[in-house]
Amino acid sequence: MSTHTPDNTTLNNLAAAIGDIPPRPHHAALLEVANRIRPGITFHYALNRGGWYRPGGVMAADGRRVADSLEQWAQSELDDCGGDMHELVERQADKGLLVTRHTGRTHYFVAAYGPAPADFLQLEIEELQEVLDRNLLDAGNPPDDLQGLIEPIAPDVLEAQPVGAPRYQFRRLIDVRQAVARASFGDGRKSELPRMLSEWSHSSAAARGHFSDHWIVALREHQDRYRNPVTSVSLVSRHARELKPFQWNIELSGVELSAQFQAFDRAAGYPSAWYFHLVAGTFTPPKIAYAAARDLDAGFSYLPETEAVLVKSWVAAPYSV
Numbered sequence: 001m002s003t004h005t006p007d008n009t010t011l012n013n014l015a016a017a018i019g020d021i022p023p024r025p026h027h028a029a030l031l032e033v034a035n036r037i038r039p040g041i042t043f044h045y046a047l048n049r050g051g052w053y054r055p056g057g058v059m060a061a062d063g064r065r066v067a068d069s070l071e072q073w074a075q076s077e078l079d080d081c082g083g084d085m086h087e088l089v090e091r092q093a094d095k096g097l098l099v100t101r102h103t104g105r106t107h108y109f110v111a112a113y114g115p116a117p118a119d120f121l122q123l124e125i126e127e128l129q130e131v132l133d134r135n136l137l138d139a140g141n142p143p144d145d146l147q148g149l150i151e152p153i154a155p156d157v158l159e160a161q162p163v164g165a166p167r168y169q170f171r172r173l174i175d176v177r178q179a180v181a182r183a184s185f186g187d188g189r190k191s192e193l194p195r196m197l198s199e200w201s202h203s204s205a206a207a208r209g210h211f212s213d214h215w216i217v218a219l220r221e222h223q224d225r226y227r228n229p230v231t232s233v234s235l236v237s238r239h240a241r242e243l244k245p246f247q248w249n250i251e252l253s254g255v256e257l258s259a260q261f262q263a264f265d266r267a268a269g270y271p272s273a274w275y276f277h278l279v280a281g282t283f284t285p286p287k288i289a290y291a292a293a294r295d296l297d298a299g300f301s302y303l304p305e306t307e308a309v310l311v312k313s314w315v316a317a318p319y320s321v
Helices: 007-017 028-034 070-080 085-092 145-152 176-182 193-201 254-268 272-281 286-297 305-317
Strands: 046-061 065-067 097-111 120-135 169-176 217-223 229-237
Touching: 007 028, 028 097, 028 176, 046 070, 046 120, 065 070, 070 145, 085 120, 085 145, 120 176, 145 272, 169 176, 169 217, 176 193, 176 217, 176 229, 193 272, 229 272, 254 272, 254 286, 272 286, 272 305, 286 305
Parallel strands: none
Antiparallel strands: 046 065, 046 097, 097 120, 120 169, 217 229
């Protein structure tokens, strides 16, 4: 285990402390707690990703909570009805029960602990709020089975009124060095992420702050078809909202292409950003790299030597992470 990864007791205490903090716009109280994880390690806010939700519970029309989990409640009620969905519908038809959902966004905080690109911790905290989602039953379209009750195709939706205060919830703490070391594709191939990180270390981008100043990781853990654990790691730019795709055309080269590289790097805040978004993002199309390689072969010298090396290496062996 990495010396930078807290033990389970520390993580449990962290999760409990975070759960007691009311969310605030700048997360000052949360950061104060997070910065106790390891002496000398300071977390900084990176970005947030929202727009997701989780199933909630069941509420009575008067606001009384019936159940925290819709799925567990529905299964229990169906069992009480001997598995007869029609009887369940009859029992609940006049109660006016409502279903909630937890709307959420994930906040990412990073703390570098060494000079290498992967030498950082990433703390992920969810901000959740329970809101009304829909009527449990639609009189004109009653469910035929449990799935239709839990996830109806055409729900009888309600205005998303809050039924609880926003709250923080600890999601996970990642040692990115460890995550990169065990990352692989679903078919067992090793991830290309170490190659990118090595290129970063030897590029001019490394002189403009730590890798975590510009990127976070998106970690996905699942099982392959043989039930072996698989960890896949992708990258998310901290500057994605400021970036715009290249204005590509087949004749783009020379001064015009150089100007686009410079504009992209300025928006991202570090040199060679266009190249790393070729490898890890969706903003730089591969055709741009091939056009730059043709310019290099033609004698253009608008790219710094470090970038020219990256382009030539990528064209010889293209990859993405």
